[in-house]
Amino acid sequence: MVDPEIRVVTIDDLGILRSVQEDPATGRVVVTITPTYTGCPAMDVIRADIRRALVATGHPDAEVRTVHKPAWSTDWISDAGRAKLAAAGIAPPAPARRDGVVPLTLAVRCPRCGSPETEQISRFGSTACKALWRCRSCAEPFDHVKAL
Numbered sequence: 001m002v003d004p005e006i007r008v009v010t011i012d013d014l015g016i017l018r019s020v021q022e023d024p025a026t027g028r029v030v031v032t033i034t035p036t037y038t039g040c041p042a043m044d045v046i047r048a049d050i051r052r053a054l055v056a057t058g059h060p061d062a063e064v065r066t067v068h069k070p071a072w073s074t075d076w077i078s079d080a081g082r083a084k085l086a087a088a089g090i091a092p093p094a095p096a097r098r099d100g101v102v103p104l105t106l107a108v109r110c111p112r113c114g115s116p117e118t119e120q121i122s123r124f125g126s127t128a129c130k131a132l133w134r135c136r137s138c139a140e141p142f143d144h145v146k147a148l
C-alpha cells in the first residue's frame with residue numbers, strides 16, 4: 001500500500017497507519033488511519049487501497065476507521081520515509097523539536113544538491129499536500145511536503 005502521491009513511501013513510513021487490531025468481540029479487523037491533511041485527495045485512494053488489501057487477505061468485513069486526533073504531523077514520517085522522500089526528489093520536512101518548540105526558520109534543503117539556498121515559488125505544488133520550491137544553487141524546482 002503506497003501513497004498514490006508519494007509512490008516510494010508506504011503509508012507506514014508516513015505515519016498514516018495508526019493501528020491494525022482485531023475486535024475481540026466480533027473478530028473483525030479494524031484498521032485505524034489518520035489523514036495527512038484534511039482534504040488531501042490521496043486519502044480516498046489510500047482508504048480504497050487498504051480495503052482492497054483487506055479483501056485480498058480474507059478480511060472483506062474489515063473496518064477502516066479514520067481518526068483525526070491526535071492530528072497527523074510531519075513528525076510521524078519515519079526516518080526510512082524521509083530517506084525515501086529525499087531519494088524521490090521530494091524534500092522531507094524538518095522534524096519539529098521534541099520539546100514542542102517549533103523552529104521559526106526551517107531550512108529547506110534541495111533534494112538534488114543538498115543546498116539550503118532554496119526559495120518557495122508556490123504554496124501549491126503538484127498536489128495540495130506539497131509546495132513548490134526552487135533551489136538557488138542548481139536552479140532545480142522541487143516538491144516539498146508541507147510541514148504543519
Ligand SMILES: [Zn+2]
Nearest residue numbers: 110113135138
Ligand atoms: Zn540544488
